[in-house]
Amino acid sequence: MSVSVQSGTKVSQQEKNAVAVAGLDQDLRYVSAVKWSFRAIAVALGAAQTILARNAMNPDGRSYLEIAQAYLHRDWSLTLSTYWQPFYSWLLAAMLGITGLPPRQHFVAAHVLNFLTFLACMAAFEFFWDSLLRYQDLKPGDVLKAGRPLPAVAMWILGYSIFIWLFIQVLIPVVGPDLAVATVVLVDAAFVLRLVGSEAPTLSQYALLGAMLGLGYLIKAILFPTAFILLATVLVARWGKENRKRLGVTFAVFLCIAGPLVAVLSYSQRRFVFADTGKLVFAWYNYDVLNRDWEGEPPGSGTPVHTTRKVYDHPAVYEFNGPIRSSYPPWFNPAYWNEGLAPHYRPVVVAKKVVGRIGGAIRLLAEPKALLAGVVLLFLGVDLKRTGKRILRLWIVWLPAVAVLSLYILTVVVPRYMPAVELLLWAGVLGGIWLKESSFCSALARWVPPLVALGLLLSVGRGMYWQVNHVREDDATPDYKTADGIKQLGLSAGAKVAAIGFNEHAYWPYLDDISIIAEINTWDTCEFWRAAPAVQAQVLQQFVKAGAVAVVVNAGGAMMIRRIEGGPPLDLASCARPSEGWDKIPGSPNYIHFLK
Numbered sequence: 001m002s003v004s005v006q007s008g009t010k011v012s013q014q015e016k017n018a019v020a021v022a023g024l025d026q027d028l029r030y031v032s033a034v035k036w037s038f039r040a041i042a043v044a045l046g047a048a049q050t051i052l053a054r055n056a057m058n059p060d061g062r063s064y065l066e067i068a069q070a071y072l073h074r075d076w077s078l079t080l081s082t083y084w085q086p087f088y089s090w091l092l093a094a095m096l097g098i099t100g101l102p103p104r105q106h107f108v109a110a111h112v113l114n115f116l117t118f119l120a121c122m123a124a125f126e127f128f129w130d131s132l133l134r135y136q137d138l139k140p141g142d143v144l145k146a147g148r149p150l151p152a153v154a155m156w157i158l159g160y161s162i163f164i165w166l167f168i169q170v171l172i173p174v175v176g177p178d179l180a181v182a183t184v185v186l187v188d189a190a191f192v193l194r195l196v197g198s199e200a201p202t203l204s205q206y207a208l209l210g211a212m213l214g215l216g217y218l219i220k221a222i223l224f225p226t227a228f229i230l231l232a233t234v235l236v237a238r239w240g241k242e243n244r245k246r247l248g249v250t251f252a253v254f255l256c257i258a259g260p261l262v263a264v265l266s267y268s269q270r271r272f273v274f275a276d277t278g279k280l281v282f283a284w285y286n287y288d289v290l291n292r293d294w295e296g297e298p299p300g301s302g303t304p305v306h307t308t309r310k311v312y313d314h315p316a317v318y319e320f321n322g323p324i325r326s327s328y329p330p331w332f333n334p335a336y337w338n339e340g341l342a343p344h345y346r347p348v349v350v351a352k353k354v355v356g357r358i359g360g361a362i363r364l365l366a367e368p369k370a371l372l373a374g375v376v377l378l379f380l381g382v383d384l385k386r387t388g389k390r391i392l393r394l395w396i397v398w399l400p401a402v403a404v405l406s407l408y409i410l411t412v413v414v415p416r417y418m419p420a421v422e423l424l425l426w427a428g429v430l431g432g433i434w435l436k437e438s439s440f441c442s443a444l445a446r447w448v449p450p451l452v453a454l455g456l457l458l459s460v461g462r463g464m465y466w467q468v469n470h471v472r473e474d475d476a477t478p479d480y481k482t483a484d485g486i487k488q489l490g491l492s493a494g495a496k497v498a499a500i501g502f503n504e505h506a507y508w509p510y511l512d513d514i515s516i517i518a519e520i521n522t523w524d525t526c527e528f529w530r531a532a533p534a535v536q537a538q539v540l541q542q543f544v545k546a547g548a549v550a551v552v553v554n555a556g557g558a559m560m561i562r563r564i565e566g567g568p569p570l571d572l573a574s575c576a577r578p579s580e581g582w583d584k585i586p587g588s589p590n591y592i593h594f595l596k
Contacts, residue, residue, distance in 0.1 A: 030153045035126070038160035042122055045168050045460055050115040052467045053173035054108050057476040057559070059331045059504040060084075061175025065106055066326050066510065068092035078325065082265050082276040083335040087218040088177035091117075103511050104483075107476060110175045117179040118172055122163075124186040125423070129159045131190040132397065132431050135197035147383050147437050149390070150430060154449040158374075161453035162426055165368055166419035169463050173474070174416050177219050182420040184216040184223065185404075188230055189397060189424055196237040196396050203246060209234075210250035214257025221275030222407060227254055229403045237396045276335040281411040286353045287343045292330045292504065293318050293521070294338055302342040311542045315524035315531065319546040321496065321517035327509035328516050350410075357409045364418055365425065370455030374448050375429065381441035383434045391432030398428030476507050478557045478588065483511035485585035489592060491550055498543040498595075501525035501554030501572055508552070518546040525554065526575035533579070543595060550594045553578075557588040 067089040070078035079086070095113045096106060133152055150158075171179045191209040195201045213230065216223030231254075235247055262274045284291045289301050293308045293316075308320040308330055318330075326332035366372055379387075391398075401424035408417055435441040471477075486508065491497070493513040499506055500520040509516050520528055520539070528539060543551055556573030573589060582591045 034156045049172045055476045056173045056474040121183040124183045128186040128190040131193040135193045157449040161456040165456040178416045181220045185420040206246040206250045210253030213254045217258040221277040285412045286350045300344045302340045305339040315527040319518040321547045331504045361413045374452035381444045386434040394428045479507040481588040483508040485587045498548040498551040529577045553591045555589045557590040
């Protein structure tokens with residue numbers, strides 16, 4: 001016999017009696033009220049964040065948008081990539097195809113899609129949290145022992161406030177598949193809980209888990225190894241012949257969905273490959289290899305097959321007019337430009353990088369402070385021995401999260417990758433709490449969760465207030481102004497241009513449907529302006545040879561001005577010294593020079 005906690009929907013009388021006997025909740029109706037309240041808060045804050053970040057853009061998001069455009073234009077050769085997974089581009093293509101919006105509106109459309117994905121993620125969170133509450137793993141005699149787990153009301157207050165803090169601030173502004181990744185991970189975790197915790201899981205549940213694992217791989221490459229981690233979790237946690245047979249169904253469904261893409265990618269590359277993303281990111285972040293304009297440095301990093309072409313040394317000029325057609329080719333398909341990258345494995349170098357990232361991951365997991373303080377307070381009233389045992393029993397939740405976190409620690413740890421992992425880790429802790437039987441412990445369970453929720457919601461509100469009064473670093477408004485000004489000067493769609501000082505954060509070409517085919521990177525921009533007129537003329541001639549009809553220079557009117565590592569921000573506005581022939585772009589501090 002097991003005792004389950006219900007979420008406040010339909011429950012049998014027997015289940016209500018069990019809940020009452022265990023002392024898990026005094027009134028299940030409170031759960032429904034809490035859920036509806038937090039749903040309203042989450043939707044309101046999510047919509048507000050979407051509006052505030054409607055112009056936000058990042059290099060990955062631009063690439064997904066361009067792949068979506070390739071689908072709509074039936075340019076199939078540009079849709080296949082071992083770096084970008086296809087599903088998010090399919091969603092974008094559907095959004096753009098249905099709305100028929102011009103490129104000038106695509107960034108906003110992508111954020112609308114993000115908000116819709118956030119709503120799906122909310123549903124996934126509720127499915128997971130309800131599954132966690134059902135999976136109490138109580139023994140028949142537990143109801144007779146002193147104490148109780150956190151009440152369901154407290155769990156929903158804490159869970160939803162954590163979800164809002166993690167997902168609204170971090171994921172809604174990011175154009176990319178991260179919200180979809182989190183949605184799938186939460187659904188996967190819910191199915192694992194239900195398959196392991198149910199007395200008689202159905203075959204359809206096994207099949208649905210396989211479908212979600214396959215869908216996850218189509219969304220992001222890291223969910224391919226994650227699928228095997230979750231399969232192993234269910235295999236070990238529910239050991240038995242019948243379970244192994246049904247996991248065969250799970251694996252078969254997973255293969256049916258993931259297999260075709262693996263087959264196509266492997267055939268196109270003439271080797272087995274499910275993605276090159278992990279390999280490239282591992283090299284970039286462990287061996288300090290350039291993620292753009294890689295030409296074989298440092299020695300031992302591999303032999304380039306095809307890369308951007310360096311056509312001038314000081315300042316360094318790179319040309320990439322073909323074979324990839326996009327607004328910024330070097331980041332449209334990084335796997336193509338970095339083919340041949342294969343650094344020799346150096347354990348000591350990797351270990352040093354990993355140690356640094358472990359520290360970063362710990363600092364990330366220690367946020368928010370209000371939640372950490374609340375959990376510390378709750379632990380003042382717990383039965384440590386029983387809580388420890390219950391947390392260990394919830395290894396099916398937190399251990400897969402630790403495994404995925406380890407994969408990120410081997411490559412790169414950034415906040416937008418972490419929300420689902422963090423939520424699973426907190427679920428493992430909160431779900432394992434067993435409070436002592438006392439008025440003090442009851443008071444902790446009653447008052448700490450609302451106070452934690454208030455702190456997290458105020459933090460989210462404070463972050464939004466800051467955005468109202470400041471410009472986001474990823475706000476593309478300067479690129480809108482540059483794109484509008486260039487159009488006024490007569491640069492038509494389809495034009496090929498050179499760029500100075502934008503790097504991968506050039507979004508105006510996408511907005512005007514033009515292509516950058518040569519560039520000088522941000523850190524060499526001031527060197528270009530300081531160069532003698534003869535050198536500048538030679539650089540411009542290289543741009544002409546590359547096929548550019550104009551050169552656009554960042555003079556302070558770009559989304560991000562990169563800094564040289566360890567130094568102050570680059571002041572590109574002060575070093576810009578345009579001579580005759582350089583025109584100020586209307587509405588922007590940037591300049592353009594038309595080539596003859």
